[in-house]
Amino acid sequence: MTRVDCENVGRAAMATEDGYVSELSADQIEAHLADCSDCRGEVRELRALANLLDGQKRKQRTENIWERVEQHLPAALPPRSRSRVGRAFVILGLLLLGYRLLEIVPNRHLGLLFKLVPILLVIAAFSYLRENPFRINTQLTLEGR
């Protein structure tokens, strides 16, 4: 529970002015302000400041930065969807799990080709994502450089 002291009342009084429902009720705030001239003065000043600020407008800017932005946009469009990547790996995981379950079935005779299935699945996944897992990313930079 919030204590009814000068700090909390000042904060709550201004928050109430801003339309926010604080933990102190309007009655608690008013009762404290009626008794405390310091808080009354402070809230009066802060209200005046808030009114002054409410009457101001942000300066309108007219900069056009498209050219600056366009120069630095990555050439590859669109950015690859994470959900697409995630989905591909989930499917890959499930297929590999299914493969593992098949592998532990006793008395199976699936031949040599069956052993290549995991490799083929991984190649298929990276082909689908058009991603080279052996590529070294030379564009990585350290923060602050």
Next chain:
Amino acid sequence: MDDQTAIQRCRAGDKEAFRHLVERYQAEAVGHAIGILGNREDALDAVQEAFIDCFQALDRVDLTRRFYPWFYVILRNRCYKLGSGRKKREVSSADETEILAPTASIQPEDRMLLERALHELPAEDRELITLRHLDGLSYQELAERLEVPQGTIMSRLHHARKKLRDKLARFSFTGVSGD
């Protein structure tokens, strides 16, 4: 073209659709970045970097929500990253740093004092005060953009306003005496 359509087109490889998003929000973004960084040149750098980050993250945008609040989180991260790594710039004109537009509600000399006091605040306080009072964001919207609970917004905003009041008092600014 609405934002959702533009984002979907960007995802399909349409760079021009991204241009729509940049041109629609660049002015707002530059204004917000100046509100954090305090000068136009750094703000332009931050906005540029933020749009590039945004482009690369468009596949993670939730299309059921508005674009700009999502983009703002990227922008402010860029601003603070840039702000922490750079020395304060020398500025050649007031236009480079101005956050406030001239209005009939305040005399030009008082506006300059208010502007100066805002610039003397820490970036986080300046950001919070300008988002609340110049953009009229609610505590809920502030909490989403700044990624903190609403109770924290209440405390931080209260302290930020007290700091601003104290700075204005140091400049003998009489407009907030409350009399």
